[in-house]
Amino acid sequence: MIKILDCTLRDGGYYTNWDFSKEVVDKYIKHTNNLPIDYLEVGYRSKPIDGYLGKYFYMPVYELAYIKSNTQKKLVIILNEKDVRVEDLDELLKPIQGIVSMVRIALDPQQLLRAVKLAEAIKTYGFEVGFNVMYMSKWKQYDDFLNNLVHVNGVADYFYMVDSYGGVFPADVKETIALVRSKVDVKLGFHGHNNLELALINSLTAMEEGVEIIDSTILGMGRGAGNLKTELFLTALNSQHGLDLNFNALGDVVDAFSGLHEKYNWGTNLPYMISGGNSLPQKDVMDWVTTRFYSFNSIIQALQNQKEKVKDNEQLPVFKPQGSTKRVVVIGGGKGAYEHVDAVREFIRNDKDVTIVHASSKNALAYQDLENEQIFCLVGNEGHRMEKVFDDLGNFAGQTILPPFPRKMGTYVPSCVKNNSFELESVTFTDKYQDSHTALALQITHDLGAEEIYLVGYDGYNDFPIAEKERQLTAENEFLFNRFLEYSNKQVQAITPTRYDIPMNSVYSMIYDK
């Protein structure tokens, strides 16, 4: 029968930052003892890196020893090839000799030869060695990788094909196995992701093609869309291949993780399906969709264009303001821009020299009738949002400004504002997050030559718990404000309430005498 490696703690750690309660771990260890699983991969071993990462990312020896004394399974840890060199192995592996049976290496196929050296060194410590090689859907394009494959012979105990994008189909699995088999005579393994709900059929197909070990996790817990579900694989093996199975133990181990599933709710969804279907990094697609507000179509269109090497970017006239503007009000998407609208309007209205920059169109309608110059930042899906916000763009009097050419996700400008659309020449104050609303808005204030920059509706988020998307956006805006303050030495202040770390003032103090 096929061997199973359950890597719930290791791969599930992407959701919990590699911490798990003792209760969950104890149940997991106890009940897997009654299941036909061969290996438990319980974490990474890692050299210290910045920031907080939990127990199962570093896998302290006492914890490994504790698990070892309670499990009948062979234990596995994994190393990130990109972060580990031969000279690190003493430190990482000596303490776990006799406790851990197998050390796996997660690697980019481009680094195969370096990984072979690492594996040879690992074997001298007496461990079985598994290669977990990413991006199997792209291997056939990597000639060097294919040519070097023979070097894993005699080194790897298991050579794993990892469906990193969750986009391979059973026919691809067969094809890749044939390709690998033509070079490699070690035992093969398969690690499937579930973006397209194909992890089970791909794993069963791999098994039929002679693969000897399969990875899975309880409830599919794992990065993004997650993995082959251990309970599904075992149930299928029971029904299709007569595997003897203790369903009570299976139910108990699923129960152990159901609280975490309720909390983190991993599993596939449309963005993950799109990543899978198009072999794209799922984190990028989720970012584009949820924090960058790109529409699905623009992502897909851009990606198809990239594949077909079509230029999908229309070059617009470069934004070159005539003269300079002393004061700019940047209006964000927060509620503050709406709640304090009367005061902000009062502040703006009495000063025709103020230019308004709408970082988002969300609150723009409340400012539409002001006669000041108005500029709209068109990032990602914002062109579509603009069309929804303004019933009639026919009377549109402002300018729209897009990020610099070429734009990763193509160009969408509502047709009736096209004559007033420009693109930035470049974003000069930051290398990161260049295509965000805030980066675009701040760069515009800089290009306008503004001396005083007033932020409105940059409330920040305070819901607790903050959703992942808001957390990212907050961190990103903090970074951009910091960078801009260092860079520009202009007067920047928030004049409606904010939770960001920027100088604050009150819009009401500024109009008290009006």
Added chain:
Amino acid sequence: MIKILDCTLRDGGYYTNWDFSKEVVDKYIKHTNNLPIDYLEVGYRSKPIDGYLGKYFYMPVYELAYIKSNTQKKLVIILNEKDVRVEDLDELLKPIQGIVSMVRIALDPQQLLRAVKLAEAIKTYGFEVGFNVMYMSKWKQYDDFLNNLVHVNGVADYFYMVDSYGGVFPADVKETIALVRSKVDVKLGFHGHNNLELALINSLTAMEEGVEIIDSTILGMGRGAGNLKTELFLTALNSQHGLDLNFNALGDVVDAFSGLHEKYNWGTNLPYMISGGNSLPQKDVMDWVTTRFYSFNSIIQALQNQKEKVKDNEQLPVFKPQGSTKRVVVIGGGKGAYEHVDAVREFIRNDKDVTIVHASSKNALAYQDLENEQIFCLVGNEGHRMEKVFDDLGNFAGQTILPPFPRKMGTYVPSCVKNNSFELESVTFTDKYQDSHTALALQITHDLGAEEIYLVGYDGYNDFPIAEKERQLTAENEFLFNRFLEYSNKQVQAITPTRYDIPMNSVYSMIYDK
């Protein structure tokens, strides 16, 4: 390209009792217009039946007309063959001529010939006719069905294979298609369930084998584990077959149902996987697991035994009490049995003639040391729970009583209480829910000849919203109490707080003079 029939409203209605808000329906209709879907099945048409069922179960003509005027898709309704006869068709179909394009018939394969007659009549009204034939995994065992298949030729426009149990694999799909093709020359369709996450690969396999129409629903919304997800199928067709696809419209239509998904949380899980893997009705498995408390192993064991025609039931001595017991205290699993334990013990302790019947072992420990006769109801998984509750069953002094022989899910009795285990001769006061804790406990009080029956810890549920499992259990207990009160004319009263409609008294009033 393959035709797609989206039946979200029809099949999703199992979760919403066939009501959907206007907002959801409007979004669904609007955005599907921009998707490569051919048919929308929007509901059942049904003759009036008892109880409340919503709009999309009856599908009023005004609603069909409203949808028709807003969609570019062909509309479909479905009839339940078991409830509809030829003479009903005038009433059901005349009003919808010209609005609906296709009428489908959901049928048990055993009723194929009756369905053919119905289909012939439906065709006279000018509709396309689809046969949705259930239980495809069992067809090869149904000789009559296979022999009669030729009669669908010239009658059915589409002949659908329905994977009712969600348990077929791609190889089964191929086999069944070949079988059907050998008899039938109409266009084939496939309706896949997702218990084993095989709906996509089965549908793609069916397509490769020449099936011309596939059913799917948004987010897979549908009974139990749900269906092939429309968004997954379209994404896969886009990536594998170059189907032109508006991902924004797809995102919008998924959004329309995401609130309902959050609320009802359909999708597969371990009990649904087990149903799929073993071709069992998923509702039964869920009932056994969640309200009957049978363990997975006992369900699987019993089912394997049933398949192999193994007698898995050990016959125990029949429970035949000597003489009669005037007073019985039935202790349920509610908190009341624990919170008021001192008073209940006081009440029992002073009267050695009281027999205690533990409907559940949950609260039994708090009564263990009393010297009264104690009887434990062993339904479903209760034997295992008993072992967990009592550290040491070695000193166990009571009797355990099981439902009458043969027990659907086999027999589990902890070995050390076996000598004190009996089974009921029969449950006489009810035909329904005979293997529930409450039915067993009440029947025991009857067999004991009790005149006075005191219920403790039958709190009922008041969490809002009540989970489905609790709702079922509440309805079931209400039914059993009613039935027992009618049947036995004994004095039955709850002496700790209860939300059930049974006579109430206070345990404190009964011990006030003690």
